[in-house]
Amino acid sequence: MSTHTAAAPASALPELVVFDKVSKTFGSGATQRVALENVSFAVHDLPGKGELVTLVGPSGCGKSTVLRIIAGLRPHFPPTSGTVRVFGKPVAAPSADRGLVDQKYSLLPHLTVLDNIAFGLKLRGTGLGARHALAREWIKKVGLDGAETKYPQELSGGMQQRVAIAATLILTPRILLMDEPFGALDPKTRLHMQELLIELWRAQETTVFFVTHSVEEALYLGDRVYRMAANPGHMVEELTMPRPDVPPEQMRQQPWFADAAHELLRRLEDEAPAGAPLTAAR
Numbered sequence: 001m002s003t004h005t006a007a008a009p010a011s012a013l014p015e016l017v018v019f020d021k022v023s024k025t026f027g028s029g030a031t032q033r034v035a036l037e038n039v040s041f042a043v044h045d046l047p048g049k050g051e052l053v054t055l056v057g058p059s060g061c062g063k064s065t066v067l068r069i070i071a072g073l074r075p076h077f078p079p080t081s082g083t084v085r086v087f088g089k090p091v092a093a094p095s096a097d098r099g100l101v102d103q104k105y106s107l108l109p110h111l112t113v114l115d116n117i118a119f120g121l122k123l124r125g126t127g128l129g130a131r132h133a134l135a136r137e138w139i140k141k142v143g144l145d146g147a148e149t150k151y152p153q154e155l156s157g158g159m160q161q162r163v164a165i166a167a168t169l170i171l172t173p174r175i176l177l178m179d180e181p182f183g184a185l186d187p188k189t190r191l192h193m194q195e196l197l198i199e200l201w202r203a204q205e206t207t208v209f210f211v212t213h214s215v216e217e218a219l220y221l222g223d224r225v226y227r228m229a230a231n232p233g234h235m236v237e238e239l240t241m242p243r244p245d246v247p248p249e250q251m252r253q254q255p256w257f258a259d260a261a262h263e264l265l266r267r268l269e270d271e272a273p274a275g276a277p278l279t280a281a282r
């Protein structure tokens with residue numbers, strides 16, 4: 001796979017997340033599933049900016065497994081073979097420097113929006129006044145004003161997902177892991193959430209790993225896109241994309257972007273081998 005182009009050679013920059021020939025097998029005998037086979041990639045710490053890495057591929061190709069191994073969450077972690085390093089060290093267990101926004105909403109049903117968002121700070125020992133003040137700032141940032149005292153079941157899917165995102169970002173993780181976070185949203189809310197994520201992410205300089213089934217979302221959000229394939233789960237190619245400078249609706253109307261999305265979809269559908277860069281037509 002190609003390496004990221006940066007001012008300094010990537011290998012000279014500090015490691016952020018490195019997979020070296022990582023394989024993961026679940027079960028044994030007739031029920032054995034090879035979730036990942038020989039997956040290698042490296043994301044380095046770029047000075048002053050985090051990267052946004054998107055992962056695409058068919059269901060079962062191991063996208064969630066990659067994220068959960070980075071997070072240190074069982075049963076995906078530890079891998080069956082190979083090495084995983086985060087911040088230059090082997091992963092040992094989950095940690096607040098790696099925040100996961102799960103495929104399923106992971107809110108606490110008995111807590112209000114405000115307390116859900118402040119929950120991680122409470123675990124860290126932040127006092128009530130300070131954590132509620134910070135949680136209120138995040139409620140504004142994700143556009144949930146007025147919903148402070150509501151409970152998760154009183155919210156729409158889009159609102160719940162904004163609470164989950166705020167609850168994770170408030171902890172300023174260096175690495176943000178997002179597993180199909182916008183999958184259940186209507187198209188308009190989804191575009192709004194994409195813009196919001198880009199905005200929040202620029203302000204935090206967090207490195208984001210973002211799993212999606214939408215090629216447009218992968219290309220719009222990703223500085224690089226990892227395309228995976230299934231049976232067994234493996235990495236096919238790494239594609240680089242320019243940073244978005246316009247909202248997603250406008251980006252979609254640009255012919256070069258539409259062509260890139262069309263080509264990525266074709267490669268996914270055909271399970272094509274690694275191909276040429278997608279942005280040559282730009």
Ligand SMILES: Nc1ncnc2c1ncn2[C@@H]1O[C@H](COP(=O)(O)OP(=O)(O)OP(=O)(O)O)[C@@H](O)[C@H]1O
Pocket residue numbers: 026027033034035057058059060061062063064065066075076233
């Ligand atoms: N806890 C588990 N126990 C056994 N097998 C598992 C477990 N989690 C995942 N697998 C298997 O590992 C493979 C990869 O699963 P994974 O959830 O990582 O795929 P995915 O790319 O995230 O799929 P989707 O797009 O459907 O979310 C699949 O074959 C799945 O059945």
Ligand SMILES: [Mg+2]
Pocket residue numbers: 063064065103179
């Ligand atoms: Mg998944």
